[in-house]
Amino acid sequence: MAAGPGATTDTDPAAGAGEEEGEHVKPFTPEKAKEIVMSLQQPAIFCNMVFDWPARHWTAKYLSEVLHGKQVRFRMGMKSTDTVPQFETTCSYVQATIEEFLAWNCDHSGISGPFRDYDHSKFWAYADYKYFVSLFEDKTDIFQDVIWSDFGFPGRNGRESTLWIGSLGAHTPCHLDSYGCNLVFQVQGRKRWHLFPPEDTPFLYPTRIPYEESSVFSKVNAVNPDLKRFPQFQKARRHVVTLSPGQVLFVPRHWWHYVECTDPVTVSINSWIELEEDHQARVEEAITRMLVCALKSAEDPHNTRAWLNPTEVEETSHEVNCRYLNGAISAFYDHSRTSKVVETQELKTNGEDMKKDELNVHHLMEVEQTGSQNLTLETLKQEAAGPFGPDLLPVLPSSEKPPSERGGIFENDDKDFVGKGGEHFGKLHCTKRQRRMSKSENATVEQIASNHAAAPSQTFISTDDVLDCLVNPQVTKIVAQLLIQGRSL
Structure with missing residues (x-):
């Protein structure tokens, strides 16, 4: 696994991928991590929190050995630049083992087996939404390899998790999840996340067709938008980050996201955390x-x-x-x-x-009135900065155009970010x-x-x-x- 302290920017893909072998102290206690997850309104990257998880070794090769001979369903999509989103209803599906997927992904000529009809140069494959409970039904001990209790959720492990294995170009259409917030652990390869805040929902042109419980899709192809048909999309505030191995992305409730695999093989694990608002x-x-x-x-x-x-x-x-x-x-x-x-x-x-x-507020007013304004302003600045630091990095807004419009990759614009910490996001x-x-x-x-x-x-x-x-x-x-x-x- 790659190593480093922070989240990857699109201009420095090797930075901040994981942890040093000798480190044994995590930057956040489970209680503090949960406080961040339950209050933060901004997507953020947790670093140095999973260096001791057995699941950090869950490469596709390792999983092919664990699931030897077991077939999983791969979604097959086109590597195209169409402005129409590739919804799952328009994709083909293949039942195959992970060994067969890796063989197809590595040997691009004369491939046989279930992927034989799919030219690797034209198609991508995605084994997505694979729930551990059904995937490892006869190997339940493996659930313990994922330790979400480190984020303040005791007893939560692989049983409440989902596995994703994809090839270069595999992606999920832009959507928001109706329930909970999301923690995503990147195991192998990198994924680029395009995120949009909940209040920009009107600019994403939401639709429930195709219908999937808990998923609201966007009519817009987030990386190749048809701005003539969807002009309001230009107003949506895009946040972009490339997630590297060893990092955990926090996606707050109702944030839109389009996720694409940017390496030949990617593996990630996620868990949706229940929230009070889920009942309504x-x-x-x-x-x-x-x-x-x-x-x-x-x-x-x-x-x-x-x-x-x-x-x-x-x-x-x-x-x-x-x-x-x-x-x-x-x-x-x-x-x-x-x-x-x-x-x-x-x-x-x-x-x-x-x-x-109330007493604290009165105290602050008294401090201001007695001439200690600088101290008060410094305190307010620290509070506004939130919990961010070398081990918790905000996903920043991007002022750049989509790659399809400018032929490149995204860069984050630090000037646009205003951190908000400590308030419940609901x-x-x-x-x-x-x-x-x-x-x-x-x-x-x-x-x-x-x-x-x-x-x-x-x-x-x-x-x-x-x-x-x-x-x-x-x-x-x-x-x-x-x-x-x-x-x-």
Whole structure:
């Protein structure tokens, strides 16, 4: 594995890849790491946190030996520069062993076996979304090789993790995850991450077709956008980082991401961390599922492949989806009742803490009034800087154009970054930021309408056009809140 202290910039791919063999002290305790994960609103790279994980040796070659003879499904995509995203519904699929994948990836001539129809110069392969529970069902001891407890989540290991193995050019379309936040451990090779903040969602032209529970896709090819069709995308603030072996990327809740493999073979492991906001998000997802399945099934009952992502294997009948929605709402109320009991027990303690905070504020005012303004400003600067340092690096905004537009790779622009640490990143904060942006009552309607302004000459309204409005994330949030309030009256 490569070694170094920090996150890779696109101009220095070898920098900051891992750790020195002699190091044994991690820069963050599990408690501090969890505090960062649960409060940070900016994507960031953890360094020097996994040097003792057995999983750091999980190269594709090693995994081919562990999973000897076991077939996994590879998604096959084209190495093209099309402006249309390569959604999973448009890809081919191959059942093959990791040995066969490595042989195809290394020997580019006269290949036989399951990859024989795929020219390596034209195709990439991606074994993605491979859950450890099913992948290593007869080798459960291997779960212990992944130690998410180092990030403050006791008992979390490979059982709650997913494996990704890809060739050069393999990628996931730009999307956001409806649930949780994300920790990604890079094991082999490098991956470039293009990230966009949640408040830029209107500029990403969100869609739920293809449908996959918990994934909201963008209609835009993030690395080769069609700006004539999607002009608002120019307003989206892109953050770019290349993740190297030994690093762990933190992706906050609802950050959009497009991920591409930039080395011949890449291996990474991730785990989605549950958050308080997920309880309402599941209600929103159930509403989305009901509407998408009802309308798309009615449109063409015999062709689910065109709109249902291959990762979705559950039934899509209206009866099942109704049970799904009712279950999500019931779970929300069960959690709310439990939370209220805990809040009541902690009310006295919180009140005392608030009094302490008030005293601290008064103290700061007194310091300013007595002429110690420099000290106060220095303290505020330190707080604004957040927890960043040599072992926690922010993923910075990029002012550069996509590679397809300028023929190069991204560079980070330090001047655009303002760190925000210590505040919980969740539904309330996002809503406040969106409200600051939306200064008129029609802002939401305008944002949704912008998704359809790309082709003004097209008069035909399709089912997908209707769904893009009905299940827009902003709309389903309102519907979920109305359903929840209706049940509580």
